[in-house]
Amino acid sequence: MVVRLKEFIKQIRACKTAADERAVVAKESAAIRTLLKEDSSDHRHTNVAKLLYIHMLGYPAHFGQMECVKLVASPRFADKRLGYLGIMLLLDENQETLTLVTNSLKNDMNHPNMYVIGLALCTLGNISSVAMSRDLCPEVEKLLASSNSYIRKKAALCAIRIIRKVPDLMEVFIPRVRSILGERNHGALLTGLTLIQEMCTLNSAVLTEFRATVPALVKLLKQLITTGYSPEHDVSGITDPFLQVKILRLLRQLGTGDATASEQMNDVLAHVATNTDGSKNVGNAILYETVLTILAIQAEPTLRVLAINILGKFLANKDNNIRYVALQTLIKTIAVDGQAVQRHRATVLECLRDADVSIRRRALELAFALIYPQNVRVMTRELLAFLEVADVEFRAPMVAQICATADRFAPNKRWHLDTLIRVMKLAGNYVREETVAQLVRLATNAPDLQAYGVHKLYWLVKADAAQEGLVHAAVWTMGEFGDVLVSGAGGAAAAAPASGEDQDDEPASGLLTGTPAAAPTEAEVIALLESILIGACSVSAPVAVAIWHFIASGFVSPLL
Secondary structure, three states, rough: OOOOHHHHHHHHHHHHHHHHHHHHHHHHHHHHHHHHHOOOOOOOOHHHHHHHHHHHHHOOHHHHHHHHHHHHHHOOHHHHHHHHHHHHHHHHHHHHHHHHHHHHHHHHHHHOOOHHHHHHHHHHHHHOOOHHHHHHHHHHHHOOOOHHHHHHHHHHHHHHHHHHHHHHHHHHHHHHHHHHHHHOOHHHHHHHHHHHHHHHHHHHHHHHHHHHHHHHHOOOOOOHHHHOOOOOOOOOEEOOOOHHHHHOOOOOHHHHHHHHHHHHHHHHHHHHHOOOOOOOHHHHHHHHHHHHHHOOOOHHHHHHHHHHHHHHHHHOOOOOOHHHHHHHHHHHHHHHHHHHHHHOOHHHHHHHOOOHHHHHHHHHHHHHHHHOOOOOOHHHHHHHHHHOOHHHHHHHHHHHHHHHHHHOOOOOHHHHHHHHHHHHHHHHOOHHHHHHHHHHHHHHOOOOHHHHHEEEEEEEEHHOOOOOOHHHHHHHHHHHHHHHHHOOOOOOOHHOOOOOOOHHHHOOOOOOOOOOOOOOHHHHHHHHHHHHHOOOOOHHHHHHHHHHHHHHHOOOOOOO
């Protein structure tokens, strides 16, 4: 007795354990094998349907491949449909069994029933091998000129698979593809544009040939924008956004690196950017593609500013995905038009406080890219404020980037020194040895900052010695410039900005200002070093060695 498909599915669903399921599948697979040996067509359809279900469950069903081939040869549409489905699931382009299907595919492509033709094209488009592509290319090329839009759509999708497998066959389809732009059926037009896009991707030589179609594409896009309500293609008040996105992507390909093509599409891109409703997701998708197109082609400067302003609006959107893609795009754009991106600096800095870690990461990357000599003080202050509350995973890379930025754009040496000290105070445990060496080098090469630096480091470590990088730098400076520290020189300088420098030289208020002006005594310095050395503060071996070195050097008196 043959078990029907529905009954077999019920048996599978009734299994309580994986072992029970395997037993049911094994029993049914054995029964199907027995029936296949009889080579009877009575239950072939049911058996193949059950085999496909078994395959979907993850069990082997390869022994049913020939049955699928036999179903394809059947004159019944239901058999053909199941047979082609089985071929797409159970076979791939590398199996020899597939060669047996070529003749059936060719016959079905010439079938009077358009749905049978569609089955054959769908199968060829999914599993076509190089040999099948060469054999059946003439049939597909002929079907591209069919009067039936359903067949033209399927043929265009099939042609994409063929040119991917055999790029040499691209020339066969180019004459047919040109006529697609006059297509009225949106489905066929969408697949035709995808075929053109694939051709341009695979062979840059055809870009020149298809750039002649830019006026037609512009006209088509303008029609979609200005057309009235179309219930067949309307999505949230926008006419066929999928087709609009496809046209924009193709225009981006054709306009990249070509001034003439870019000029032809400037007006329509401006029209799309200013007239598309961004209150809904579908409108934002079109605006995003428009922005990418404007930034990729040789657009007018005003159009670029418009595109970047759209990205700025995206940053204020409530949708995390929209904010993320805006940040990602701005990062790529800053090299092209940094001044326009600078206008949205405040919004970017607000994203540093976003709840989404991915947005914070991208905003941080963009914030560092926005730093220039003119804004280094303001940007560094904001980044240091973020460093104070940043997650652990952000701290190490932030420390390295802030120090590199300070080294590159520092307006003066004192600001540079204050920034390094601030970083060590906030995240000294994440400071690399190179950063400590950078501070040491800065203090050594700037005699006028030695008293200022050692005084400031001493009082910071005395107040809080939890950050190892800060302790390491302080111990080195106290050992190197301890005589200046205890002599009182530079005490007042540490409490206020140097003459002629702005108050803005302090990286952030409240951390480095307000240190006592009075010089510490030698005994106080010794006590601090002793507390560090004996473990009142947890330090690494290099710091301990540094302390012993300075004790042995003779700076510290026998009080120790």
